[in-house]
Amino acid sequence: MTEPVGVEVTGRRHLDRGWEEELLVSVLDGEVSPQRTEVRGDGERHQSEEGEHAHSRPGVPPRHRTGAVSRSVLVDAPSGAHPVGPSDRPPDDGRYPATVPPTPEFIGDHLLRIGDIRFHYEHPLNHVPPDHLGIEKVRSLLEAYFELWNRLRPRRVVELGIRRGGSTAMLCELGGAERIVSVELSATRLEALDRYVAARGVPDVVHPHYGVDQSDRNRLARIVDDEFEEAPLDLVIDDASHLYDESRASFEVLFPRLRPGGVYLLEDWRWEHMMAGQLAAALERDPVVRREIEARIVAENRIAPDTPMSRLVLELVVTRAECEDVVADVVVGPFWAAVRRGPAPLDPQAFRLDDHARDLLHVLTPLA
Ligand SMILES: C[S@@+](CC[C@H](N)C(=O)[O-])C[C@H]1O[C@@H](n2cnc3c(N)ncnc32)[C@H](O)[C@@H]1O
Numbered sequence: 001m002t003e004p005v006g007v008e009v010t011g012r013r014h015l016d017r018g019w020e021e022e023l024l025v026s027v028l029d030g031e032v033s034p035q036r037t038e039v040r041g042d043g044e045r046h047q048s049e050e051g052e053h054a055h056s057r058p059g060v061p062p063r064h065r066t067g068a069v070s071r072s073v074l075v076d077a078p079s080g081a082h083p084v085g086p087s088d089r090p091p092d093d094g095r096y097p098a099t100v101p102p103t104p105e106f107i108g109d110h111l112l113r114i115g116d117i118r119f120h121y122e123h124p125l126n127h128v129p130p131d132h133l134g135i136e137k138v139r140s141l142l143e144a145y146f147e148l149w150n151r152l153r154p155r156r157v158v159e160l161g162i163r164r165g166g167s168t169a170m171l172c173e174l175g176g177a178e179r180i181v182s183v184e185l186s187a188t189r190l191e192a193l194d195r196y197v198a199a200r201g202v203p204d205v206v207h208p209h210y211g212v213d214q215s216d217r218n219r220l221a222r223i224v225d226d227e228f229e230e231a232p233l234d235l236v237i238d239d240a241s242h243l244y245d246e247s248r249a250s251f252e253v254l255f256p257r258l259r260p261g262g263v264y265l266l267e268d269w270r271w272e273h274m275m276a277g278q279l280a281a282a283l284e285r286d287p288v289v290r291r292e293i294e295a296r297i298v299a300e301n302r303i304a305p306d307t308p309m310s311r312l313v314l315e316l317v318v319t320r321a322e323c324e325d326v327v328a329d330v331v332v333g334p335f336w337a338a339v340r341r342g343p344a345p346l347d348p349q350a351f352r353l354d355d356h357a358r359d360l361l362h363v364l365t366p367l368a
Pocket of ligand 1: 212215241
């Protein structure tokens with residue numbers, strides 16, 4: 001008889017109106033039970049019946065417990081895994097500050113100070129202390145941002161996914177940007193970000209747009225074209241839904257609006273793999289149960305009901321293989337996949353990846 005095995009992994013995905021869905025996939029005694037809990041920004045929780053059932057079951061105590069393995073639990077890898085070199089900076093017209101002022105300073109586990117602005121960084125982001133701006137990132141990811149910013153020196157920036165406003169304010173504090181347009185699905189205006197903008201006197205730089213879905217192609221295109229008057233972007237950061245369809249839609253709108261050499265970051269591109277990997281690793285000691293669980297995960301799509309985000313990264317690699325003048329580089333690191341735009345002219349109204357990633361060798365579609 002197979003011994004009972006228990007393991008849990010968790011992940012979060014963002015829902016509408018400030019709610020998030022926390023997904024806990026547990027395996028107890030060979031049974032895969034996804035538990036979905038809706039969590040609101042203020043901490044209110046609503047558990048689904050499926051979840052209550054899954055957890056009230058008198059189960060075997062987990063033998064392997066991976067703990068709260070969020071899709072954001074990222075290895076402390078060296079930063080800088082991105083394709084940006086000094087030659088990718090926009091032409092120097094003397095308007096960019098010589099150094100990035102002031103130097104970001106980490107204090108303790110969750111406090112980042114840039115000048116007199118205090119940020120509370122944490123992933124997942126929970127309670128943000130008063131007078132702090134909340135950033136949902138780990139320290140090594142923040143360090144990767146500082147390095148990228150220094151090398152790329154972006155002026156025109158689009159950020160998808162605002163959450164508590166801290167990442168938007170941080171980008172502004174890194175200096176040199178003439179406009180940062182940030183887009184958020186939740187329609188609730190963030191007072192903390194408004195207070196920051198007023199206190200720092202940067203209403204011309206920081207322009208948040210609430211209640212905008214990253215997959216709404218027309219609206220996103222309108223916002224960006226109005227904001228930048230069709231001047232090309234230097235940097236796009238997609239830290240919004242982390243879902244394939246949504247991310248691909250905004251990629252197709254924004255990538256052709258980058259300048260050649262501009263960079264598109266797809267954050268958290270591998271979260272589904274991390275969850276599945278944790279689950280598989282924890283079951284390693286019991287190959288029979290492991291095979292059974294893996295088969296069920298695949299058959300029932302238990303972990304990732306949508307196409308995983310990594311598919312978009314693979315499509316971009318195929319685009320790089322077939323059209324290097326469209327995608328100059330794809331550098332895949334622990335935090336993000338960084339996609340650098342090539343020199344080919346791209347029609348912002350009609351750009352579709354399928355026209356470039358034709359996958360002539362069937363890399364993405366196995367031959368029947
Ligand atoms: C990971 S958080 C962003 C974290 C923020 N950039 C930071 O570093 O603190 C993701 C955000 O994207 C938003 N979001 C989720 N789906 C979205 C969508 N389809 N369009 C726009 N924003 C979305 C969520 O409401 C959430 O605020």
